Amino acid sequence: MDAKKLHYLLIVTAVLLCVGLVSSGIIANQILTNKSTELSKLKAESQVTNTLQDTLRQNKIDIANYSELNTIAEAIVPQDKNQAQAVGEIVKIAKESGIGTLTSITFPASNLGVSSTNTNNTLTQLTPVSGIAGVYILPITVTLDSSQTVPYSQFITFLNKLENNRRTSQVSEINIQPDATRPNNVSFTLTVNEYIKP
Secondary structure (H helix, E strand, O other): OOOOHHHHHHHHHHHHHHHHHHHHHHHHHHHHHHHHHHHHHHHHHHHHHHHHHHHHHHHHHHHHHHHHHHHHHHHHHHOOOOOHHHHHHHHHHHOOOOOOOOEEEEOOOOOOEEEEEEEOHOOOOOOEOOOOOHHHEEEEEEEEOHOEEEHHHHHHHHHHHHHHOOEEEEEEEEEEOOOOOOEEEEEEEEEEEEEEEO
16 A cells, blocks of 8 residues: 555544544533433432422421310310300300390301202301311301490490400401490491301
């Protein structure tokens, strides 16, 4: 083989080696990129799993810590909508506040006994509390008309006692009418929410 052919052969071999080297570099880079992406996904999944495990551990600790509070809450929030008991408590609070006789204590209309698709008749008259599963509101309207006005201070005492009562823990609406002849006296209509967890 003469020198010229050897020279061409070496040039072709060098070019082929360069092409092979560049190709293998590109292929190796692509493989490394794919593996890096896969590793990043696995790390993210591992981090999410660790976070969920930590949250689960903390939730178990919270459940253990607050189980007594849950028991207390179940004891405080009434389990039934015993209307007679609610009326009795409101009348008792009124008498303790110096309010002799309330004009009326009314509840929302009931669909009890009316055929419907709702099979749970214990939930009639109740409205679910948003954000708290299983807790319902039973609104109670308490009225003292203008023929039986009371001093404003007694009305305030009545409100305070209603809001500290187990059954009637929130006054949601108040309508006060001052007495024309005795400005210190008022008549009122108010809506009291009874919270129930059946």
